[in-house]
Amino acid sequence: MSRLGLFCSVAALALAMPALADPITPKAGSLPSPAEAFPTEPGSDYYLANYDAYEKYLKTLAAQSDRMKLIDIGKSAEGRTMWTAVVSSPANLAKLDRYQEIARRLAKAEGVSEAEAKTLAAEGRAIVWIDAGLHATETVTTQSQIHVLYRMLTGEDAETKRILDETIVLFGHDNPDGLQLVADWYMRNKDPKDREFRTIPRLYQKYVGHDNNRDSFMSQMPETTAVNRVLFREWYPQIIFNQHQTGPAGMVVFVPPFRDPFNYNYNPIVMTELQEVGASMHSRLVSEQKGGSGMRSAAPYSTWHNGMVRSVAYFHNSIGLLTEIIGGPTPEKIPLIPDYQLARNDEPLPIAPQEWHLKDSLEYQNSLDRAVMDYAARNRERLLMNIWRMGDQAIARGKRDSWTITPNDVEAAKDAAKGKTAEGGEVYFRGPPPIDSGLYKSVLNDPAKRDPRGYVLPPMQRDMPTTIAFLNALLKTGVDVEQASAPFTAGGKRYPAGSYVVKTAQAYRPHVLDMFEPQDHPHDLEYPGGPPKAPYDITGYTLAYQMGVQFDRILDGFDGAFTRVTADQLAPPPGRVLGSGTAGYVVGHETNNSFILTNRLLKAGVPVSWLNETTKAGGVTFAPGALWIPATPQAAAIIAQSAPLGVDAYRVSRAPAGAKTALKPVRVGLVDRYGGVMPAGWTRWLLEQYEFPFEVVYPQTLDAGNLKANYDVLLFADGTVPVERGGAYPGGYRNSMPKPADIPADYRAWLGEVSKDKSVPAIDAFAKAGGTVITVGSANALASMLSPAVQPALVTKKPDGTVTALDHKQFYIPGSILAAKVDPTKPLAYGMAPKVDLFFDESQSFVPTAGLTPVVTYDSATPLRSGWAVGQEKLNGTVAVASVDLGQGKLFAMGPEVTQRAQPYASFKLLFNGILYGPASTSAQ
Template identity: 65%
Template sequence: MKPHWLFLSGALLLQAVPAVARTSTPTPPERFFKQPPGTDYYLANYSEYEAYLQKLATQSDRMKLVDIGKSAEGRSQWMAIVSSPANLAKLDEYRTIAEKLARAHGVDEAQARTLAAQGKAVVWIDAGMHATETVTSQGQIQVLYRMLTQSDPETMRMLDDCIILFAHDNPDGMELVANWYMRSADPKKREMATLPRLYQKYIGHDNNRDSFMAAMPETENVNRVLFRQWYPQIVYNQHQTGPEGMVVFVPPFRDPFNFNYDPIVMAQLNEVGFAMHSRLISEGKAGSGTRSAAPYSTWHNGMERSVAYFHNSIGLLTEIIGGPTPAKIPLVPSTQLPRGDEMMPIGPRDWHLQDSLDYQWTLDRAVIDYASRNRERLLFNIWKMGANSIEKGSRDSWTITPSKVDRLANAKALDEGRGPKKVDPGLYKTMLQAPAERDPRAYIIPADQRDMPTAIAFLNALIKNGVEVERADAPFQAGGKSYAAGSYIVRTDQAYRPHVIDMFEPQDHPHDTDFPGGPPKAPYDITGYTLAYQMGIGFDRLLDGLDQHFTPVPDLLAPPPGRIVGQGKAGWIVGHESNNSFILTNRLLKAGVRPAWLKQAVSADGEAMQAGAIWIPASAGAQKIVGDAVTELGLTAHALDAAPQGERIALKPLRIGLVDRYGGNIPTGWTRFLLEKFEFPFAPVYAKRLDAANLAKDYDVLLFADGALPPSGAWGTARAGKQPDVKDTPAEFVPMLGDLTDAKTVPAVADFARNGGAVVAIGNSARFIDLLGTPLKPALAREVEGAMKPLDTKSFFIPGSILRARVDNRQPLAYGLPDQVDMFFNRSQTFVTANATPYGQVSWFEGRDLLRSGWAVGQEKLAGTIAVADVDVGKGKLLVMGPEVAQRAQSYGTFKFLFNALLYGAADRK
């Protein structure tokens, strides 16, 4: 049977701009734009960039323009395919070669060498991921024009050897930032520091943390090109800004090195990186730094250039200084001495946008030149890495992790001689290759999930990343267990095995310090993100081979249809376990139907249902909504002859105020995305409205995401955002101006809560436990000179990891959850009471060994502390969640804490 990826190819190739008669001379940028891109105090916006691309597509036979999908705001995300006319005429052939080599299935070494000789190197070079990093978008305009018009021998060789995919990651952001910057007629007044909102509709800067989840449409579009269509051997993701006193950071990166991917990719990454440095230096362009010059590592899978490593592609990141407003390179003494990580220092000088664009041109050329000169080797090595992954997944294999090495290092030394410690060589087999610690050959996701629609969302995240997934159409047995039809299988004998392992297995981050015994060294991003854990997926690890054949999944999945059980006419009961049940609830409330939560466990048609099951009284309107939900949302509804007995919590239509700030708060943006996805009604609310009080007039629930309330004391330090004067602010953004303050905002919120409103506070916004005078206090804090501060990092440091938490699922905030969950924790706070009574406790940490994935220093300090609490405040509620239970739209396994809080906060709680 053909691997399922072969069926994807034709369906996924998006429509190119139709070919038209081309003129001989592409229009130079300076004759198309209002000013030449690269001019001081000028930014072209995306509409102008798009129009220029479309014009070039009609003029050059070196370029084909492709719409790869729509952005969050509905703009076309364009990709310019640049190569020689002869190559463009055979794009399908070269794309097929790239796909066969990258997937590696059924291709032996001799065939791989033949295909590598026939193929073209594929290089992705993007722009605009972070829209305020304007060098990349403006520079791409110049780079494209030069590649389409220059005919020097080097350019012609590059075009013959390579297919270059020039793409834009964030059309909406380029439009917003450029228009905002250019709004002032006086060039000297132009700035982008006072942007009114996030430059990606929902998540702003976090659009480069979405790669393995692909929740945003732009990320899904990019991943489709990278891992399901074109399979580039090099993925170059361009950013700003460079290190102080330098011009640009260029790979290689500092450690830690993620141990899941093939080392070939790192070896080639180092080659390309030094080729980039070498070209800059040979052209007299000083000021490039590498490794220790910046904090970038290769650990986290969520970024565009880093997700490439888990797909056997070379992921590049550069960070360059500059922008449309001229600046100066400062004199930083520590950057002035040449060293291995900064080979050609630069002195202080004035710096202009065109200076940065000149560097960008050199860097792009260096990457394309490397691809050209190493074309066959790049193509062969991407096959080799894929073949390595298939081979590893087909036999017993082991991954050596930091904790295993630590275990080995604690063994008895052979001698006390000079040099590093040496231990018994036999321990390699017993400690590093123990039979029970083999890597899985496959993962099985059984059909009897607590929340099958969420399992489907997890599988779709894998599929968006090019992972091969299979479905069982009949019952089968594996590993001594029986599995029902409808179960899914993810094998590890596939080219993207590193990504599969990284999504299912715990991350084991090394204990990273600058010196032995020193404080932990902060990671570049988070350290533990195992997606199967975050999403609460039930799965089995198969350590032995799986001989059965299953049906390949050809594309993204829909939840398997649910069903209506029984013929009763009184109403329906739906379990609370599926996150999709909240979509059903919100649709019912919108239609005027009043469902309720049952406070006791019940049995329906012989099926035991835990507390929180949803009772839906029969009505014509409810019947259609329930019937549609069963099909669309994958829910099971039990039709009963009589309403169930016992206490209920009556749900009411929601009036949610989602607290935000001028300029936008990224966790609030993620939360907004989830509210829309799960169909919660809400309205954004800003400081002015909160300070005006009388909040109950408009809201039943106020939702403060992490960072929405400025942190203070034990909760961290606030970053002051910059806001424009009212007179310089367009009218639509004026209501957003202002800051939340303890002096003015908190009394209004406290009055709202004490008179019956509900406040939901996540992350450092949970400092409402102090501000509203509750019995709770922060657990992970100490008094320093009369003020409470977070614990020092040497004694407690959990920088984005997954921990195991206990849950009391008899309480409304925890309805539908199991009694233990994997909870994401990122330098968060937890709660205790003065007398050690677990006041309001809904979820808590128990024991001293809590880490499931990532890195934790001092995790024992969490023992007995509260993570989620339900606190009475007068007639109202404060519902607090110290950890980020909805982080980056990934932690489906703990969404229910938030979703329950919103509905419970507005419910009849008497």
């Protein structure tokens, strides 16, 4: 199946979708209600309105209401317009530019005194973002927004008018493509009882599906970029309400506050305000006798990870809200869970078991939205002042010595206190004993461990285009970035003009620290002496580490001839053609963008080789792996046209001596499964960005055999190979397949799983005939089936001889960054530095064995760089990434997630080199 087949038009899914009726013309002075404007009222059983219908209704409302303005915030991955409805009083809508400017000045805080802030807060309006549709199968949010909008535009009650007068509410839609796909799929069956969306054939965001809510600090997807622009560069809302489902079993909805831990970088005001809003939401539900709301322990949500829509808000001094509600177009039942019938702090009003309908959820969602808007209206000036206070405090902290105390610091203080007697008053409550207060300054405020005043990124980077991509991620989230126009000194070091500077004396200081500094997640246990308590999502993600950016932490104040970057996006310095030789070109392997150039040359039939030995050209020494491109007019044209990639080419007078690996165009098969696997989707996006040709392959194609006739490389991303529960390889994705008769015929060829009895023999034959197999993450279960040399290291042997992954009390690394040693003389690691930071999420490592060639290894008992690790010493001496010969072919086993969410640019080369090297090495035999 080609990738074009994977992305069939959503229209093709609407096999029996009822035609959308034109909105009924309302009576004079009235707006069409949802019941009038749609063929069936949204919120009815067995009906979902799609994005086409939603968009049409938005345009109707905007054309006829003086309380609403419709703005286009960008295009989705499939090209749909992302609309945001701006709702407020007519008087406020007439002054939107002024209120946006007030919100910007207060949020950024720069140059705004307290007196001026009070004046601006008195004049300004609270801005609230309430979204829908981020996760498209969570259908309550989109259908409820239709009703909430109509009620806000037609309501004449005192509360509605107060909200309109005191606030500006942005009703956004995060995922138009997903709503269209899911609604059309649900409505395809004429019999309502046959309608479902559990079996949608692909991810509901073209590339990343559910992970569109893990992209917020990176902004890789167009939808994320558009939303971040609204939140942190244009409107600066004080409240960001990100709506989800489904709620906890036996309840209706999870509403903040959240469980610990919270991240140590952001201002605590945002947490106390979050609790205020959460209390208002719960109180509204309880007062309306809407039971079944839970908080804190009712769900696993914390506020640690920066990558989500509601959590990135905290690092920008905004209140981030998340609700998770039950419901959907197909009625369901609230089950009886006896423990949840006992009222408690975290569930103040239990709900009886009952049948539940989508319209019930819509009424709850309306109450929650109204509670948030009413809180903002009643606390308008305080919200505006507090976002200024947080920004002002961040700027002040960035200009003086300050410390962020983390769990490691606390443990250091405890260790320093051992054997010492504390002086202090009487202890009235049970709790940890006091220690010597002098340790506060010497340990917790150790001058050597103070927070940086800023970061300097010199222009001489190993991979400048990737450094630019990192800076662009900061810019997309509203961070202030500067560039030096003249040399300057900072931290006793001289830096050249062109260096980039990111100071911490800015309103979004929490986000800056979170992107540069390691995360130090607490050692969180289910109970004292018990197993680790799983975090919500991951624990370590420092972006500068993942992207391999070279930077210096500057602890003391510094300044220079710095100019604020005003462009939306930076571009890397254009690639240059240097030297005057006529034999050909030498290009370094250090930049990821060199793969784009390579793929363009190979596509055009231009010869390209890797130089297997160190080479000198133009006074520059090139490490093994540099590209050799013989001079031809076509090569010269492609290199010139590729200057925007930022890759330099050195013209030389004769071909470099020594061994070369001749590359060839490759045919890549990217394995996926019905419904879509998110890591495969992220990998698909990466392959497109770096211009690798590929096709999506499903298990039935694998099982049919004769794979070498169509593919040179088979790529198995994390989650594409079923793993045995309790086996050696944790993780993976286990979604059941639909019956062929339950889905359209066009998608039946996508069904199936990679199996030991059918798929593995075909893949083995492919490799032994000269094919390359690449396995990543949990897909290394396949690697162990293909070769006895691939033996998992982090296992316990059971009495029957089989192995199981280590118990979490022995070893647990839930999404963290680890340091590893690289052998850059190996083709799989060409272009890499001798050390790399790898993303590791309950991954496996390998035993050094005969037949297994280590490429990346863990060479320390303390490899943790950012996040949380239990038993990290067990990694020491094991292999992270390895190469294995399989007949005439190659197996590249990559234990950690080297392409995790398209964030670890520093480890992309392992995958990209593998794609090119395997076929090149086998063709040379």
